[in-house]
Amino acid sequence: GAVVSQHPSWVICKSGTSVKIECRSLDFQATTMFWYRQFPKQSLMLMATSNEGSKATYEQGVEKDKFLINHASLTLSTLTVTSAHPEDSSFYICSAPRGSGDYNEQFFGPGTRLTVL
């Protein structure tokens, strides 16, 4: 099956630093990738849609200047959490759809656990 990887798996950083998370589709090309955030015991929350070759689309309430998204190629999207603060500590998950027409299956990355001290 299709595989989506994320790097790093977990990261601990100091408040005020920036953290970059990579999402790669390993065996298929993805013009679109989705970034989610999940707080404990809550559902996934879509943060933004990453589009290859154009600007990301952010969901309401998500600060685009804080969560920088770059879709560098058809297999790589990066999420940079700038000037991270403890409230940004969360589980960040990316997904990439594969398919065409009416059927798109979402393949999820394993997630990146961010802890901001």
Next chain:
Amino acid sequence: GQNIDQPTEMTATEGAIVQINCTYQTSGFNGLFWYQQHAGEAPTFLSYNVLDGLEEKGRFSSFLSRSKGYSYLLLKELQMKDSASYLCAVIDSNYQLIWGAGTKLIIKP
């Protein structure tokens, strides 16, 4: 607005059968997914329904009624490892995934 409802928590016994319901109201419909998510892990794909009816896959089955905006996930022969959250998600007319809050399933011996 768009809305997906599923029970917050369910409890079942090992070896039994459990049905997790999901109702949805979305702008358009292009398919419904069920995902399983263990604590601290990313969700894993279980099933996809786009036409009415029942899709069976081993111990798991998923049912869809588009006219009723309703789906359920049926888990048979429950095992302790099935303890997880089960997420219902609908693809809307813009091909965006709309997520339910998830149902936490607790399996007791």
